[in-house]
Amino acid sequence: MTSAEGTRVSRRKLFGLAGAGVALAGAGAAAGIGIDKATGSAEAAVNTVEFEGEHQAGIVTPAQANLHFAALDVTTKDREKLRQLLKTWTDAARRMTAGQEVVPNGAVGSGDYAPPGDTGEALDLPASHLTLTIGFGPSLFDGRFGLAGKRPPQLIDLPLFPKDKLDPARGGGDLCIQACADDPQVAVHAVRNLVRLGFGVTEVRWSQLGFGRSSSTSRAQQTPRNLFGFKDGTNNIKSEDTDFLRDQVWATAADGQAWMAGGSYLVARRIRMHIETWDRETLDGQQRIVGRTKGTGAPLGQTAEFDELDLDVGGAGGEKVIAEDAHVRLASHQALNGVRILRRGYNFVDGSDGVGHLEAGLFFLAFNRDTRKQYVPMQQALSAKDAMMEYVQHTGSAHFAVPPGVSKTGYWGDGLFA
């Protein structure tokens, strides 16, 4: 150990206090300032989201700007190893969401002759509102772990929808980790360290980075735009909509599996958007397909973004202003017997497609109480009739049961393994 390390402080904590935007003239300036990382709930309150609670964080939490999502397969058949990993993950998540290293003094203090307990790339970064949310895929309940009797009826194998072009390498998974943060490096660090802790028990099946959250989940946020340039998620269920959350997002014990009470069901769909084709469509055409104006986001026939959608407004010639195949009509609760979902997706660009285009789109994430009654009928309507389907292609699909939040002494999925 060098002398410099002897005086090392928790720079991560220090910078967390200073704020992400503060540039320091040489990190060496921090040396010698002692902050005890073991104390300090005051530090922990800076840019952090509470980890424990009735529900997992990362669902109604105001959507952070960046996402790293990973689906994993369990490579052992040892139920106890899986259970232990979930405990280990919970401990690590508690610490990382508080802006701490995976283990105390993890990156540089775990002994020179052992691999570091934290990979280190987030050392200088604040907590960045990191949330970590996990889910269990249908395949986890296939019998390997004695969980077949615990599979919730809502956790269906998603049907193949019309026009799906699913890549198996971008779908499924025994487990998922959703990491959201203000800083992509913090989200990547969190997933990478959970994956590292899972060596020998799990491995990455697929992963997806996203940016520019494609829906807001709080009325305090402005509605973001997707890569079609339109505001997206105006009518999303938001954290303030407590009635909708109760009725349409949170599972209850009466829904079939008591261990899922307070949990939810997460649908993940990788939607490639053919942005080059879209960009050649006229403004009028784009607006007809979406059913909203591009500038304000107002429903066609209305004047402001949050004006209520009126599907019956007539236009010139007696045709409806919002077309029968407009996206907003088919996805609306008015057309779906009141069904709503909580969307939490992100935009993505994954390089290029090899034939001259950007590989861009929307990584759709939605939480609902019963996928059979909410996401599935919605997507059936969209995939069969939505005019937008000409410009998009669903290339990845996965479904997860997201267990409830953990108590101060609990761990992710403790109810499932009880």
Added chain:
Amino acid sequence: MTSAEGTRVSRRKLFGLAGAGVALAGAGAAAGIGIDKATGSAEAAVNTVEFEGEHQAGIVTPAQANLHFAALDVTTKDREKLRQLLKTWTDAARRMTAGQEVVPNGAVGSGDYAPPGDTGEALDLPASHLTLTIGFGPSLFDGRFGLAGKRPPQLIDLPLFPKDKLDPARGGGDLCIQACADDPQVAVHAVRNLVRLGFGVTEVRWSQLGFGRSSSTSRAQQTPRNLFGFKDGTNNIKSEDTDFLRDQVWATAADGQAWMAGGSYLVARRIRMHIETWDRETLDGQQRIVGRTKGTGAPLGQTAEFDELDLDVGGAGGEKVIAEDAHVRLASHQALNGVRILRRGYNFVDGSDGVGHLEAGLFFLAFNRDTRKQYVPMQQALSAKDAMMEYVQHTGSAHFAVPPGVSKTGYWGDGLFA
């Protein structure tokens, strides 16, 4: 056009003034507030980087947090079309870097029956310190455009280095666009709109997103960490190093091609990092490979990050503290006869590799005055001897001549086409 659009204001400008962090309770609240987008150098000064100048922005500009890099091929053989596109791109870049739409009122005001002149996804976002930097690949000088005689001698076809595993789909390109911004959506929007303007003249060959800038380019920035968890680029040439910039970054007319005076040469290397293997290495091993301590970033044998590297410090048993195959030794100006480069790379995670790992690494970008004398000998030393090579793999490679900055009335590459 709906009535809402009649009162539409430049929300992008408005939000730019309000600051990126300000959440507005419903964008509808902005309606009715008139800000003239045609005026307002005051607005333009918020979160913007000057586009014009002796050198292109995006080289010594303090590195922004996010990158979208695209390499393009020219699909026409018409020199004039290419020249016109560069003029069109310059106009668009002037506007976008000022926080404006590609064309005035582009996303929603270009007439309902024409494709929008701006794709719209950055409408509500501030300029976010966007910089756009372009370069010309060796293949642009192959004779299709009458430019063979203008090829700078420094713009070599890069040699194959030991251990390169290059994917042709991730290398080369007639042109490149480097977009850097505080917000990934702003960088993606900029590249996407330049690509769109190039329909029929260029198409995307490959593109790469990056985050967490892997080097700082100003002493006002703290040194960031790469995905090995180490501070990276401590000894980078920075914007304050005017002598190094003059000697080692900026091309002059005397270098061989007068049109390149004030320009530079950009090497782009996609470096896959085997982070899972790295994570199993001991702290001591990691530090020996890098030649620096993980915590402070101090060179081994020194105490603080910016302490000068001393390659001759002896350790126990007479061995040098900084090993003969340590990365920092081989890449140092001390070992390379004073050669330095200006690095401006970014970390990346591109999903997973299909065999259980994250597809993660460093998208290395470096500017130098003469790639033959700077990057090539440096990479030859590294690829042959660097202990780190066991953990990395170069999977993409490209080289570009980055022309000088443009004047108020000029356009990108005007000297080349004069």
